[in-house]
Structures are given as structure tokens and as C-alpha cells.
Amino acid sequence: MWSQRLSPMSALHRLRIGASLGLKWCASHVWLTWRVHGPSGSEVRERVALRSRVFGRRLVALLVTVAAATGLAVGIGGGTASAAGGVTSYVGTPGMPAVKVRTWTTPNAYRTVVLLDGLRATSDVSGWEHNLPGLPNYLNSKGINVVEPIGGLGSFFSDWDAVNNFSGYPGYRYRWGTFLNSSLINWMDARGLRKSGYAIAGISMGGNAAMVTGANNSAYTHLFSMSGYLNLSAPGMREAIRISLLDAGIEAGVGPLNSDSMWGPPTSPRWLENDPFVQINKMHNKKVRVAAGTGLWGKYNGVNSVDSLLNNIKGSPLETLALAQSRSFQVQAAVNRVNITSDFPITGTHTWGYWNDMVVRAANTGWFR
Numbered sequence: 001m002w003s004q005r006l007s008p009m010s011a012l013h014r015l016r017i018g019a020s021l022g023l024k025w026c027a028s029h030v031w032l033t034w035r036v037h038g039p040s041g042s043e044v045r046e047r048v049a050l051r052s053r054v055f056g057r058r059l060v061a062l063l064v065t066v067a068a069a070t071g072l073a074v075g076i077g078g079g080t081a082s083a084a085g086g087v088t089s090y091v092g093t094p095g096m097p098a099v100k101v102r103t104w105t106t107p108n109a110y111r112t113v114v115l116l117d118g119l120r121a122t123s124d125v126s127g128w129e130h131n132l133p134g135l136p137n138y139l140n141s142k143g144i145n146v147v148e149p150i151g152g153l154g155s156f157f158s159d160w161d162a163v164n165n166f167s168g169y170p171g172y173r174y175r176w177g178t179f180l181n182s183s184l185i186n187w188m189d190a191r192g193l194r195k196s197g198y199a200i201a202g203i204s205m206g207g208n209a210a211m212v213t214g215a216n217n218s219a220y221t222h223l224f225s226m227s228g229y230l231n232l233s234a235p236g237m238r239e240a241i242r243i244s245l246l247d248a249g250i251e252a253g254v255g256p257l258n259s260d261s262m263w264g265p266p267t268s269p270r271w272l273e274n275d276p277f278v279q280i281n282k283m284h285n286k287k288v289r290v291a292a293g294t295g296l297w298g299k300y301n302g303v304n305s306v307d308s309l310l311n312n313i314k315g316s317p318l319e320t321l322a323l324a325q326s327r328s329f330q331v332q333a334a335v336n337r338v339n340i341t342s343d344f345p346i347t348g349t350h351t352w353g354y355w356n357d358m359v360v361r362a363a364n365t366g367w368f369r
Contacts, residue, residue: 103145131352164258199221228292
């Protein structure tokens with residue numbers, strides 16, 4: 001039996017805490033402050049001064065702690081509509097139930113993009129369609145077919161080492177790596193969707209998977225991460241993933257997910273196999289793109305309720321962490337002479353409106369060609 005007490009993130013989230021995060025810097029130091037408010041009005045305040053030259057490394061570890069402490073969700077946002085014109089299919093994969101796939105195609109397509117969901121993916125509809133129902137038809141108008149696999153809660157779209165041994169969910173060993181690398185490609189090929197190589201893109205968890213999958217499969221020529229965590233070897237990242245899998249399963253009502261069942265203990269080489277930062281030298285002859293906001297609020301952070309305020313607050317440190325990881329990856333790509341472009345807007349939190357704009361900018365600037 002599993003207990004919700006396993007997840008401090010969910011417990012704090014149920015208390016409906018609020019948080020504020022501040023960042024100031026000068027030539028030699030960066031000051032990071034945050035406040036967390038409990039339901040009784042109690043306040044915890046911390047202030048940390050970081051030397052600029054070690055800011056990147058320590059910021060990652062610190063934001064992981066802040067993110068865990070404030071019960072952050074991945075893929076914050078709302079929406080209920082379905083995208084018009086989509087076709088539903090089921091694609092079989094050995095060892096795993098058939099995966100529901102939604103597709104939008106156009107006769108004049110020059111590229112097909114596979115869009116991967118975030119950590120809290122559901123089994124009924126992709127977060128892409130749920131939150132951005134107009135995006136597939138927009139991409140069709142630009143000559144891009146859209147394929148959206150559905151499901152994969154907390155899976156990192158990977159082949160797991162074993163069945164999740166914390167709660168038993170989903171009752172089989174995740175084989176999402178096999179699905180993306182074999183089953184889905186064969187299925188798309190059979191329907192004439194290959195247009196001189198596939199593009200694969202994802203948000204958050206899906207951004208990591210898009211990079212790793214594309215790095216290791218020649219069928220994917222265009223790799224796009226939005227707000228992805230692309231350096232799993234950075235301080236605190238493996239611990240953060242462990243906590244996020246616990247919380248994602250509990251919040252979904254299926255019990256905690258165990259990262260040891262996914263890639264083994266943190267010392268296992270499988271973590272390196274699924275770290276885009278480590279896999280970067282396999283991305284030569286690919287088009288690689290990374291995007292992330294700064295965590296500053298912008299046009300998609302309107303506040304019209306307590307929930308919207310909390311969602312905005314939760315999305316800021318997650319996106320700041322994603323930006324640090326994406327910039328680190330960008331530098332690593334440049335050093336290794338990997339063909340990379342970036343999209344780092346001034347504002348943007350970990351939410352769907354900004355991801356929509358990132359895809360639209362990629363399409364409008366011809367990156368998918």
C-alpha cells in the first residue's frame with residue numbers, strides 16, 4: 001500500500017501554499033530570495049547570495065529545492081477543447097497496450113512532427129490538444145503534419161527497467177522508447193508521413209525525451225525541446241526527478257512512481273543514456289532547437305482567481321530552472337559543433353501559452369524545413 005505521506009509536494013499543495021521568488025544580481029553576486037506562506041499566515045523566508053561564477057551550478061540545485069518545497073506541477077495551464085479534424089488511431093507496441101495516437105495531416109506537408117506531452121500526461125487526450133486545440137490546424141496550414149501520442153504519465157517516454165514497484169501502476173513495464181523508436185515510425189511510414197525525416201518535439205519531460213530519442217534514431221532529423229530538463233547530471237536533478245515521479249503518480253490517483261524502476265539507482269549508466277547533455281555528440285547532422293522562458297510573468301499570466309495566481313507562482317521557478325538547463329545545453333552544443341538554434345523570450349513561465357508561441361515561431365521562421 002502506498003501513502004500520500006510519501007510526497008511532501010502533494011501535502012504542501014493541498015495546504016494551498018503561496019510562494020514568491022525574487023532575483024537580483026550584480027557583477028560579483030546573485031541574491032535569490034523566496035517566501036512561502038502557509039494557511040495560517042506563517043512565513044518562511046530565505047535569502048541566499050551566490051557568487052556569479054558558480055551561479056549556474058548552484059542555481060540548479062537551489063531551484064530544485066524550491067520547486068519541491070512549493071509543490072510545483074509540470075505543464076501548468078488550462079483548457080478543455082478538442083482540435084478539429086484529428087483522426088484517432090491505436091498503435092501496437094510489444095509488451096505494452098496499444099497507444100492512442102491523434103493525427104492531423106495535410107496533402108501539402110513537407111514535414112511531420114511528433115509532439116510529446118509533459119510529466120502529467122493523461123490517457124484520454126494529449127496535453128497539446130487539451131490546451132492548444134488550434135495548434136494542429138495552424139501547423140497544417142504551414143505544411144506540417146502533426147502526430148500526438150497520448151499517455152505516458154511520468155514515463156519520460158522511455159523503456160523502463162522494470163514495472164513500477166511502488167504502486168504497480170500501470171501494471172506493465174513502460175515501453176515508450178520502443179514505441180517512439182520503432183512502432184510509431186513504422187506506423188507513420190506505412191501512412192506516407194515521412195517527409196525527408198521526422199521532427200520530434202516536447203515540453204518539459206517530453207523535451208528531454210525528444211532530444212534523447214532523436215539523438216539515437218536517424219529517422220528523427222529535427223529535435224525540439226521546450227522548457228526541457230536537458231542536463232540530468234547537474235546537481236540535484238536526479239533527486240528532483242525522483243520527487244516529481246512520486247508526486248505525479250499520487251496527484252493522478254495511481255500511486256507513486258519509482259525512478260529506480262525507470263532507469264535504476266542514480267549511479268546507473270541508464271541515467272547517462274537518457275541525459276541529452278551526455279548524448280549531445282549523437283546530434284550531429286540533426287537540426288536541434290531549444291526554447292525556454294525566463295520565469296518572468298507575461299501575457300499568459302493573467303490572474304483572475306486564486307488558482308490562476310498559484311499556477312503562475314508555481315510556473316516561475318520551474319521555467320527558470322528549464323532556462324538554466326537549456327542555456328547550458330546550448331553552450332555544450334556549440335562547443336561540440338552541433339547545429340542548434342534557440343528561442344529564449346524575455347518572459348515566460350512553465351505553461352501552455354508560451355509553448356504554443358515557441359512552436360509557432362519555429363514554424364514561421366522555417367525551422368521545420
